[in-house]
Amino acid sequence: MSSDEARVDALVEMYKKSGQFDQLRRDLMREFYDTEGVTLVERLKVLVDQEVENDPSLLTREKGKATALLTGAMERSKISEDALKLIKSSILESPQFCERVQKNIGAMYEEKQSSPLESAKHNKAQDQMQE
Structure with missing residues (x-):
């Protein structure tokens, strides 16, 4: 090195x-939820509700398997892509x-x-x- x-x-x-990183992270999360982040979270909730409605066994499956299935559904729906674009444009850049x-x-x-x-x-x- x-x-x-x-x-x-x-x-x-x-x-x-120094704690500045944690403070920055908290501030960024607050800003995220004060803007379009709420919309993304709502879209995610709707998606999870739809997936559970289509496959109620998600509620009784092992946590890891259910998470993997829901993550796949989220990626197919482009929510994660939209979230990354929002984070990149409104925060990181x-x-x-x-x-x-x-x-x-x-x-x-x-x-x-x-x-x-x-x-x-x-x-x-x-x-x-x-x-």
Whole structure:
């Protein structure tokens, strides 16, 4: 693993441990349900109801088998494809989302760099690499 990859992994780990990742996830889920996410959830409920109506044994089957059958029905109905498109367009590709993640990670990186202990560790690591 290169030193750049190690630094990126360390930043990701710091981001998760700081709680910012969980907060971002909660905010994104709230935004998702406040927009078209509700429509997708309703479509999914209707699909499950239809599948159970067509095959009532789904209610008594082993959980894993029922889940697999319902997942297949969901994929055939294009609900998952629509959900992915919505998530991609309204969240992952949104400038606000990218800006927020960059801002959070940038602030964490700056904080880490300005920490005297981390600066000393970084300098020591740099010295060792040069030897």
